[in-house]
Amino acid sequence: xxxxxxxxxxxxxxxxxxxxxxxxxxxxxxxxxxxxxxxxxxxxxxxxxxxxxxxxxxxxxxxxxxxxxxxxxxxxxxxxxxxxxxxxxxxxxxxxxxxxxxxxxxxxxxxxxxxxxxxxxxxxxxxxxxxxxxxxxxxxxxxxxxxxxxxxxxxxxxxxxxxxxxxxxxxxxxxxxxxxxxxxxxxxxxxxxxxxxxxxxxxxxxxxxxxxxxxxxxxxxxxxxxxxxxxxxxxxxxxxxxxxxxxxxxxxxxxxxxxxxxxxxxxxxxxxxxxxxxxxxxxxxxxxxxxxxxxxxxxxxxxxxxxxxxxxx
Amino acid sequence: xxxxxxxxxxxxxxxxxxxxxxxxxxxxxxxxxxxxxxxxxxxxxxxxxxxxxxxxxxxxxxxxxxxxxxxxxxxxxxxxxxxxxxxxxxxxxxxxxxxxxxxxxxxxxxxxxxxxxxxxxxxxxxxxxxxxxxxxxxxxxxxxxxxxxxxxxxxxxxxxxxxxxxxxxxxxxxxxxxxxxxxxxxxxxxxxxxxxxxxxxxxxxxxxxxxxxxxxxxxxxxxxxxxxxxxxxxxxxxxxxxxxxxxxxxxxxxxxxxxxxxxxxxxxxxxxxxxxxxxxxxxxxxx
Numbered sequence: 001x002x003x004x005x006x007x008x009x010x011x012x013x014x015x016x017x018x019x020x021x022x023x024x025x026x027x028x029x030x031x032x033x034x035x036x037x038x039x040x041x042x043x044x045x046x047x048x049x050x051x052x053x054x055x056x057x058x059x060x061x062x063x064x065x066x067x068x069x070x071x072x073x074x075x076x077x078x079x080x081x082x083x084x085x086x087x088x089x090x091x092x093x094x095x096x097x098x099x100x101x102x103x104x105x106x107x108x109x110x111x112x113x114x115x116x117x118x119x120x121x122x123x124x125x126x127x128x129x130x131x132x133x134x135x136x137x138x139x140x141x142x143x144x145x146x147x148x149x150x151x152x153x154x155x156x157x158x159x160x161x162x163x164x165x166x167x168x169x170x171x172x173x174x175x176x177x178x179x180x181x182x183x184x185x186x187x188x189x190x191x192x193x194x195x196x197x198x199x200x201x202x203x204x205x206x207x208x209x210x211x212x213x214x215x216x217x218x219x220x221x222x223x224x225x226x227x228x229x230x231x232x233x234x235x236x237x238x239x240x241x242x243x244x245x246x247x248x249x250x251x252x253x254x255x256x257x258x259x260x261x262x263x264x265x266x267x268x269x270x271x272x273x274x275x276x277x278x279x280x281x282x283x284x285x286x287x288x289x290x291x292x293x294x295x296x297x298x299x300x301x302x303x304x305x306x307x308x309x310x311x312x313x
Numbered sequence: 314x315x316x317x318x319x320x321x322x323x324x325x326x327x328x329x330x331x332x333x334x335x336x337x338x339x340x341x342x343x344x345x346x347x348x349x350x351x352x353x354x355x356x357x358x359x360x361x362x363x364x365x366x367x368x369x370x371x372x373x374x375x376x377x378x379x380x381x382x383x384x385x386x387x388x389x390x391x392x393x394x395x396x397x398x399x400x401x402x403x404x405x406x407x408x409x410x411x412x413x414x415x416x417x418x419x420x421x422x423x424x425x426x427x428x429x430x431x432x433x434x435x436x437x438x439x440x441x442x443x444x445x446x447x448x449x450x451x452x453x454x455x456x457x458x459x460x461x462x463x464x465x466x467x468x469x470x471x472x473x474x475x476x477x478x479x480x481x482x483x484x485x486x487x488x489x490x491x492x493x494x495x496x497x498x499x500x501x502x503x504x505x506x507x508x509x510x511x512x513x514x515x516x517x518x519x520x521x522x523x524x525x526x527x528x529x530x531x532x533x534x535x536x537x538x539x540x541x542x543x544x545x546x547x548x549x550x551x552x553x554x555x556x557x558x559x560x561x562x563x564x565x566x567x568x569x570x571x572x573x574x575x576x577x578x579x580x581x582x583x584x585x586x587x588x589x590x591x592x593x594x595x596x597x598x599x600x
């Protein structure tokens with residue numbers, strides 16, 4: 001399977017948007033080479049502001065720029081924008097509903113060797129809990145491009161979470177991203193897997209493996225964690241009677257929690273969550289860590305087997 | 314009380330005299346005390362210290378349009394020390410952004426004057442503030458955005474001296490110099506009192522002037538209750554090129570009411586109805 005960089009898709013899409021619209025302004029906090037926002041800076045130096053290693057001020061400045069009619073993209077590593085600058089995001093961006101799009105890279109465990117201090121495993125939870133904030137976690141480069149275009153022209157705050165590692169490509173050019181919508185990538189009858197980000201491709205892989213055993217897995221890709229597609233979750237859960245969530249994030253507060261909330265309020269069925277446990281990550285290669293924390297296809301399969309047992313009872 | 318037409322506010326540097334500014338500031342101080350006592354909540358002390366500065370900004374210096382709060386060419390004001398919202402609400406009401414009667418809805422559940430300024434609820438508020446240390450960064454963003462759009466509008470921001478203990482104030486100060494924001498003028502409301510006591514006892518920010526000078530700013534020190542000095546400093550800021558201006562305004566917390574002046578206890582406490590009567594008498598109101 002072809003592996004593609006979500007970060008490069010982000011940087012390239014910014015340039016495309018910048019060519020068409022001079023309201024597009026981009027900020028970074030000394031990581032523009034890694035986040036790829038620097039690509040925009042090379043083409044439009046007058047509309048790119050490196051704010052230095054000062055993430056709180058980057059968010060405040062983004063808010064101020066937005067009040068002057070700019071469409072502002074602010075980027076850094078996920079942990080710094082959603083952790084250190086959380087309060088600035090809450091007070092200065094979300095409370096006044098300003099047109100600031102926080103697009104972070106290096107979300108999740110695949111940040112790798114840098115270890116716990118740089119692995120954002122709580123970022124989706126931190127952003128999901130703020131009123132007016134919408135949270136999107138794309139699964140490949142094609143979707144990333146569409147997400148960036150869509151959030152640019154949808155008023156108000158967004159958090160888009162990208163990862164460092166290259167992802168397998170899932171979608172083709174016919175794909176149409178819509179905010180708040182889930183996508184059934186594979187229909188099934190025995191269990192529903194709801195995944196996003198890197199985990200969507202692992203969920204598809206798991207479904208394929210289990211099909212050979214006669215287990216029919218429905219795979220839903222859920223790029224928008226907030227607002228979440230409750231209707232689709234309820235509809236699928238009512239048919240399969242069991243739901244497994246999968247995300248490259250702590251099992252606390254992210255996609256798994258959002259899906260579980262939707263399930264208990266609509267069609268209560270057993271839920272199992274694939275994600276990192278309530279712990280800080282370790283250093284290691286990205287793909288080693290994915291295996292270590294059972295975020296790969298075999299980790300999803302393990303949870304599917306567990307929930308099929310629970311379903312029988 | 315002198316009334317001005319909205320057009321009056323759409324130019325800079327007009328010939329309003331000091332006695333008029335003083336008369337308006339006196340009304341503003343009365344408003345502050347009435348508003349906070351009415352709801353038995355709010356921050357009268359710092360509101361009183363910043364009143365003269367806000368009146369000079371809105372009546373003398375800034376270009377704005379109470380008839381059209383979103384007028385593109387307006388100057389912007391950011392109240393980074395958002396807890397002194399009563400002073401700003403009073404000035405906005407008296408400029409005509411909303412009615413003076415609305416001031417009595419301050420902090421009330423069915424009103425639109427929140428405890429701290431909310432840009433979505435109150436006309437004339439440029440950005441929501443209240444959590445200290447964040448507003449000055451937003452002012453930096455506004456100044457950048459206005460330059461980028463080719464407007465000669467200026468951005469004014471008031472920060473507190475206790476607020477300057479926040480690290481994000483210095484992040485913003487660094488950025489404002491780095492990006493040569495000569496359209497940004499920040500005023501430090503230097504009353505030297507924060508909730509827990511004198512600023513230099515809680516956590517010294519001094520020498521404040523030298524700190525901002527070292528950050529590359531043009532720094533002016535003034536008496537924040539002397540209208541000549543406030544006007545002169547704001548005019549001087551207009552002439553500074555390639556760097557932002559910091560006006561360190563020496564002020565008195567609770568200014569205008571003898572028993573409130575220089576006392577930290579009035580930071581976040583309203584006067585009792587009896588104390589309000591006394592205070593209004595001192596401010597020249599017939600009660």
